[in-house]
Amino acid sequence: MKNSLSYKNCVIQGESFQLAQNSGWIPRYSLTRAGADKRSNAAPLHYDRLDQVFCTEDEADGFALQEAVRWIDENIQPAWVSE
Numbered sequence: 001m002k003n004s005l006s007y008k009n010c011v012i013q014g015e016s017f018q019l020a021q022n023s024g025w026i027p028r029y030s031l032t033r034a035g036a037d038k039r040s041n042a043a044p045l046h047y048d049r050l051d052q053v054f055c056t057e058d059e060a061d062g063f064a065l066q067e068a069v070r071w072i073d074e075n076i077q078p079a080w081v082s083e
Contacts, residue, residue: 003058003061003062003065004065005065006034007068007069007072008072008073008076009033009034010031010032010033010034010068010072010076011031011032011033011034012029012030012031012064012065012068012069012072013029013030013031013032014027014028014029014060014061014062014064014065015028015029015030015061015064016028016054016057016060016061016064018057023053024053024054024055024060025053025054025055025056025057025059025060026050026052026053026054026060027050027052027054027060027061027063027064027067028050028064029061029064029065029067029068031068031071031072050063050064050067
């Protein structure tokens with residue numbers, strides 16, 4: 001199950017993955033601006049392969065979403081945010 005959420009004019013999509021079928025889940029997320037479409041500059045910001053491994057995809061996605069929120073708070077300019 002892929003988790004997603006909207007936060008400060010961004011859409012965060014959990015994209016956790018396994019390297020092998022019976023291995024742990026590695027958290028990853030993609031981040032795009034809310035309302036962006038394929039014709040605009042909707043290229044996602046990625047923070048790939050967070051340095052953790054989880055037993056389930058939901059746990060990994062949850063961690064990825066938390067880290068994405070932290071990244072947004074630390075890196076997105078207030079002018080970009082319109083809530």
